[in-house]
Amino acid sequence: MTAEHRTHLFWLAAFAGLLLLLALFRPILLPFVLGFLLAYFLNPVADRLEAAGLRRTFGVALIIAFTMAFAIAAVTLLLPLLFDQLKQMLAALPSDLDRLRASVDAVLRERTGARYPSIQEGINKMIADLQANLGTSLGGLATWIWNGGTALINLLSLALVTPMVVYYLLVDWHKIVSRFHSWLPRDHADTIGQLLDDVNAAVGAFVRGQGALCLILGIFYAVGLSLLGLRYGVLIGLTTGLLSFVPVVGWCFGVALGLAVTLSQYGSDMTMLGLTFAVFFIGQILEAFLSPSLVGEKIGLHPVWMIFALFAFSYLFGFVGTLIAVPVSAALAVVVRFAFARYLESDVYKGTVVANTGVAEAQGSKHSR
Template identity: 40%
Template sequence: MALPVSTQLKYWGFASVFFFLLLWFLGDVILPFVLGGAIAYFLDPVADRLEKMGFSRAISVTIITLIALMIFVVMALLVIPTLVEQTANLINIAPQLFNDLQAFLTDRFPQLVDDTSTLRQSLISVGETIQERGGQLIETVLSSVSSLINVVVLLVIVPVVAFYLLYDWDRMVAEIDRLLPRDHAPVIRQLAGEIDNTLAAFIRGMGTVCLVLGTYYAVALMLVGLQFGLVVGAFAGLITFIPYIGALLGGALAIGLALFQFWGDWVSIGLVAGIFMIGQVLEGNVLTPKLVGSSVGLHPVWLIFALSVFGALFGFVGMLVAVPVAAAIGVLARFATGQYLGSKLYRGLEPEDPEPEQDAE
């Protein structure tokens, strides 16, 4: 005999509370394992494809690991040093850029010289905020760099965790399936399949879109000659998973930097703007339809809300698990809505309408 619904809800409630408490207390401790699990989930279809080609699971995982290692070495030697250098230069030059902006606006809008001008007061307020927050940002970066051992440990543990999880992925899924409650196993499998489809479309599809667009933006901006093109391109590609935000913020930052660097050279400024316009066309008409599909199931507003809440509560780890949890909650909400629409609570107990009587002739 199955357990009463109230008892089952109690057990699942305890499990949910335990999950959130685990995120709350462990935090950064489980970061390598969350990253490793995300990488394994991302690469599992590749391993399955190699297995269908005739390779064993061990050989498939080894091939993937060797290719990933080669990519990491190339990135570490060529891309990462340049990215770090440009980021540091951008942080250092930010106050000068603001001063140049103030001088530029003052030359073209003389009313800014007036101390009582609202716009001038706003600029002064923004400048003070940048100076205050900029110092805090630099201190945070320096404190993070000082804990180099944590970064090294992260770089060592994450690949190891990803390797073993990827190797045992199918076995773990089968074991979890074996432990499902027998009465609810079909429904859980159905919901898990919908959650997997949503995550596959979003994480794997949008992850590939972010990678392609980030590479395109970075290479194109560097070819144009933008001073911080690699940083801007990487930033725009990284936040592309939020629709329109990546192109808007990245485009605004790139065009702003281009105005300072290429003022008077309108061709170069137009090229920078055109790069983001072409990127938007590629994303909307080619990349997203091909790699993500038309039905992702994660509304942008819901996604931003989940990222904000989980980031505020659990930090960086919370932001990593926000997308899977948001996808799961979305699927469960749609399932609950379907159950409600088919229940007596929604339909009521009204008797069927009587057949209309025919008028006597």
């Protein structure tokens, strides 16, 4: 076995060991993963405060205090409203589905004429199946959230451990990064360092930028739908903004749910349907206008890649996987592009003819000397 093969086996074994450790400690990972993500996002703020003359420990303590104050305000002010709207939505869902069916029937009867009976039968069956499976689906969703999101000693540990993890990571962030770089294999340190810089730039640009964009869109949709008088407007708007982390998916979800609620609330009122759609259409224009400045134009994350990452990581690691899916998918996209560029430069891609030509030219130049 050559030295190169031994090196490859070492890194494969190290990667497999890391996956095994993540699988073993999955039930207790949430506060540490959440703490690392928060520290990563807040590190630029800590750097700016330190550059302004504040001691890093004091600046980090200030950041954590403001972050916790914001979280407490959100929990005490916003979450009760969201839970109240969610409770109302679930309680009214059977009657809303009946009204939705009546509204759709009225539109279809007018538009389809003789074909209406067969179309009506299909729609009635679909809604009946949805009502029958609603309880099971919601129960399964609640179980998944509970098992993945609170499979810890208790919820109190999340509130206590996460700020501690954020504090110590932020205080020692640059020491940790420097130590990690010192552990890189010396023969490939420059290449790996450049790759890590590219990963950091891509993840930072996408996650921070897309996070800000989602917040803006969520507020816009919530305010717009609430001004229309749409029931559950805040819940639908903020959920649409959150799901906008995956381009197109959030918008499609919001349009479908918004129009469905409009139909159940206002019937086939084309004015209200048009106004609801206009809110989401303007949101798309706002996203297209803000995205280049907030996210950047060359991140290169395809929506299908992000959807796959969300499914894959949530399947492997539960709720923790959902948290890390987007940043990890951004990092993997950079690694895949790097590997593909290396492949295009290799003899495997260029073929033996090109490789042999290069060897012959090298030997010819050697003999000519």
